[in-house]
Amino acid sequence: MSNIEQIKQSAEYQELMQALQAYDQAKARAASERVMTRASDSGSNEGTIGGATGELPKFPSSSLPQHSDNSALTARQDEIVEAQNVNWFAYDKLDGAVVHGNMEAQDLLDNTKWMLKGTDEERAQHAHEDDFGVDDAHPGENAIDIYEAVPQYVAKNFLAFIEAPNIISALLRMLALIFENIFNGDFSQLKFEIIDPVLIGLPARKALNEEELNFFPDDDQRYPKPTYYHDYRDDDLMGWLQVAPMAPLYKHLSLYTEHLTNFPVTNEMFKQVSHFRQDDLEQAMLDKRVFIANYNNFHPQTTAEKTNQAYGATLNAALALFAIPKNGGSLKIIAIQPTQNNQPSNFLWWLNRTFGVNDNNNPWSRILTPADDYWTWQMAKNTVTTMSSMSGVVDHLSTHLYLGPIPIAFYRNIPSHHPLAALLDTHLMSLVGNNFTGIFKDVGTNFSSVDFGDGYHGLLTGAISNLSGFSSESFVNATVARAQEYHFIEDSTPLDRSQDDDYAKIQDYALHDDNQILPIIKRWVGNYLSLYYSNDTDVINDYELQGFLSETTNLGQVNGFPDNATSIDELVDITSRIIFWMSTNHALDRFPSFSTIGSLGYYSSRVPGPGEVHNKNDWLNICPTINAGLALFVFSRIFVDLPTDWHRSLGKYPQGQFMQDQRIYSHLTKFQDELKALDDEIKTKNEARRWGFDLRMPSTITVSPWN
Ligand SMILES: [Fe+2]
Numbered sequence: 241m242s243n244i245e246q247i248k249q250s251a252e253y254q255e256l257m258q259a260l261q262a263y264d265q266a267k268a269r270a271a272s273e274r275v276m277t278r279a280s281d282s283g284s285n286e287g288t289i290g291g292a293t294g295e296l297p298k299f300p301s302s303s304l305p306q307h308s309d310n311s312a313l314t315a316r317q318d319e320i321v322e323a324q325n326v327n328w329f330a331y332d333k334l335d336g337a338v339v340h341g342n343m344e345a346q347d348l349l350d351n352t353k354w355m356l357k358g359t360d361e362e363r364a365q366h367a368h369e370d371d372f373g374v375d376d377a378h379p380g381e382n383a384i385d386i387y388e389a390v391p392q393y394v395a396k397n398f399l400a401f402i403e404a405p406n407i408i409s410a411l412l413r414m415l416a417l418i419f420e421n422i423f424n425g426d427f428s429q430l431k432f433e434i435i436d437p438v439l440i441g442l443p444a445r446k447a448l449n450e451e452e453l454n455f456f457p458d459d460d461q462r463y464p465k466p467t468y469y470h471d472y473r474d475d476d477l478m479g480w481l482q483v484a485p486m487a488p489l490y491k492h493l494s495l496y497t498e499h500l501t502n503f504p505v506t507n508e509m510f511k512q513v514s515h516f517r518q519d520d521l522e523q524a525m526l527d528k529r530v531f532i533a534n535y536n537n538f539h540p541q542t543t544a545e546k547t548n549q550a551y552g553a554t555l556n557a558a559l560a561l562f563a564i565p566k567n568g569g570s571l572k573i574i575a576i577q578p579t580q581n582n583q584p585s586n587f588l589w590w591l592n593r594t595f596g597v598n599d600n601n602n603p604w605s606r607i608l609t610p611a612d613d614y615w616t617w618q619m620a621k622n623t624v625t626t627m628s629s630m631s632g633v634v635d636h637l638s639t640h641l642y643l644g645p646i647p648i649a650f651y652r653n654i655p656s657h658h659p660l661a662a663l664l665d666t667h668l669m670s671l672v673g674n675n676f677t678g679i680f681k682d683v684g685t686n687f688s689s690v691d692f693g694d695g696y697h698g699l700l701t702g703a704i705s706n707l708s709g710f711s712s713e714s715f716v717n718a719t720v721a722r723a724q725e726y727h728f729i730e731d732s733t734p735l736d737r738s739q740d741d742d743y744a745k746i747q748d749y750a751l752h753d754d755n756q757i758l759p760i761i762k763r764w765v766g767n768y769l770s771l772y773y774s775n776d777t778d779v780i781n782d783y784e785l786q787g788f789l790s791e792t793t794n795l796g797q798v799n800g801f802p803d804n805a806t807s808i809d810e811l812v813d814i815t816s817r818i819i820f821w822m823s824t825n826h827a828l829d830r831f832p833s834f835s836t837i838g839s840l841g842y843y844s845s846r847v848p849g850p851g852e853v854h855n856k857n858d859w860l861n862i863c864p865t866i867n868a869g870l871a872l873f874v875f876s877r878i879f880v881d882l883p884t885d886w887h888r889s890l891g892k893y894p895q896g897q898f899m900q901d902q903r904i905y906s907h908l909t910k911f912q913d914e915l916k917a918l919d920d921e922i923k924t925k926n927e928a929r930r931w932g933f934d935l936r937m938p939s940t941i942t943v944s945p946w947n
Pocket of ligand 1: 636640826879945946947
């Protein structure tokens with residue numbers, strides 16, 4: 241009998257197979273059970289990630305405070321007094337950020353779930369929201385499949401892992417944890433808790449081939465692979481990832497107008513690249529055809545001391561040069577320098593390659609081009625893609641942090657009678673709770689929603705040090721710094737390509753060209769608010785609105801946020817931008833799930849250099865270990881794909897959200913139709929592209945920062 245046959249007949253193997261079967265059954269059962277609770281029943285914030293569903297009474301009729309009758313006025317005043325007592329801005333929890341200081345506030349608890357409004361009967365009669373074919377309240381549609389990748393991956397690779405000691409018992413422990421969480425229903429928590437068992441349960445060894453780095457369950461449409469999945473070694477993908485990046489506020493690509501002393505690219509290097517053999521670098525720069533992706537702002541984090549080895553993960557503040565050929569075409573990669581410090585001295589460089597001598601505060605590297613050895617060049621590309629992946633994750637969390645004060649001011653100033661209450665509360669859903677969970681909630685200690693901790697051990701900020709080349713401190717520092725750069729108006733104003741000269745030579749700039757959502761939101765908001773505001777004086781006299789704007793700016797310190805509004809136009813603009821920020825600017829692509837190039841670490845302390853010769857094994861060795869790769873895959877799924885297109889996406893509102901005023905529905909229908917049309921338009925565009933770009937598709941953009 242072969243070893244494999246012996247293993248298959250062992251009691252442990254049989255037990256594992258039974259556990260996998262039971263897992264499938266348990267999952268099916270959980271999906272068929274519809275569980276609905278009032279948030280207020282739970283009495284505490286359990287840190288859900290927007291996956292759960294609840295129910296609240298229908299909204300009262302909306303009116304402006306200055307037009308409110310006496311009884312409504314008393315009710316809204318009482319509501320505000322209570323809200324201001326329990327919702328407050330906290331300045332001492334995280335340096336450089338303003339966060340909500342009370343995780344027990346009822347307004348918060350009522351806004352962490354997908355809250356249907358009214359009773360079943362009321363909704364059956366009066367609610368007319370289009371669900372786009374997806375029931376957002378059904379638990380079978382929530383994030384239950386996030387961790388399904390684990391048993392699928394284990395089953396697929398079981399025989400390859402069998403050499404690892406005790407692996408079966410480790411896997412059984414991991415599966416037991418999954419079962420436990422399926423039954424207690426807190427799926428979001430599980431996504432975090434599963435990271436340690438995956439890290440411990442799977443071998444901490446390098447992949448033997450690319451397939452072992454494929455953590456996407458095959459042929460499973462709930463886990464869409466990136467459209468460039470099979471082309472990750474294609475040089476043209478490097479350019480595409482710059483114009484079709486994983487996060488909407490990506491800022492690293494800029495026009496290359498003058499040479500940098502720390503990145504001495506030469507014309508000879510430029511002319512080595514096919515498409516540019518008959519070209520000239522200076523001329524190409526004058527033609528505005530040359531671009532640079534520079535990750536220099538991450539230099540401090542990439543050189544900071546890291547206490548946790550994270551299976552050898554590092555990151556590099558790389559630079560990459562791109563150009564467009566004379567006769568047009570897509571952005572081509574020209575050169576890469578893995579770190580900010582070019583080492584011109586041959587002797588020091590020799591010391592570095594021979595004895596590993598280096599400057600830890602300013603690590604040395606040299607420029608590589610596609611003319612270098614094939615696998616050395618592939619490794620160089622990974623220094624850029626991994627850094628770029630981390631920049632997307634930092635951008636993502638920083639939007640959470642930047643936007644966090646808006647719901648605080650909203651809860652404190654906007655009562656349920658106000659028209660903004662029904663319009664905006666879905667767009668704020670889960671933001672405060674998620675921020676607390678990700679930054680402060682420490683599963684390793686006795687969690688208390690009163691104890692915030694230091695911000696480095698939250699479910700996200702704590703996990704990142706195991707799964708990336710950054711320490712938790714570096715990650716938080718980078719995130720806070722990024723959040724402080726945002727400007728509410730500037731960063732929600734789409735680039736007008738017809739007025740832009742810098743990027744004119746880029747034919748298909750997907751990030752900007754697909755960005756057509758803001759005008760659609762504005763039409764919806766304008767129509768909605770016109771039902772309640774007749775003229776600019778109505779806006780000026782709306783003291784609840786003015787209080788909300790003023791507090792967001794002055795107490796919430798949301799940079800660039802207008803502290804008042806004096807006209808309907810201004811109000812429509814501000815409100816639309818809030819929705820745009822909460823949805824479109826919060827999007828994130830699945831790139832970090834793509835382990836061959838998108839992981840959050842370059843798994844070697846030594847960057848590649850020109851003239852070196854490497855093989856495929858060397859490249860596999862700079863990819864994540866199997867356990868770290870799978871753990872990151874599970875972890876990244878928290879932030880990326882929706883369980884289904886149109887699941888709690890932009891344009892969706894909980895059933896009953898608007899039934900207090902039937903006039904709203906014709907406007908809502910128009911909004912939803914326009915989003916569907918835009919989605920179809922981008923789909924058609926993607927079919928004509930070599931690789932698709934879905935970051936700007938309404939169907940995959942969340943309605944709020946709930947994930
Ligand atoms: Fe998010």
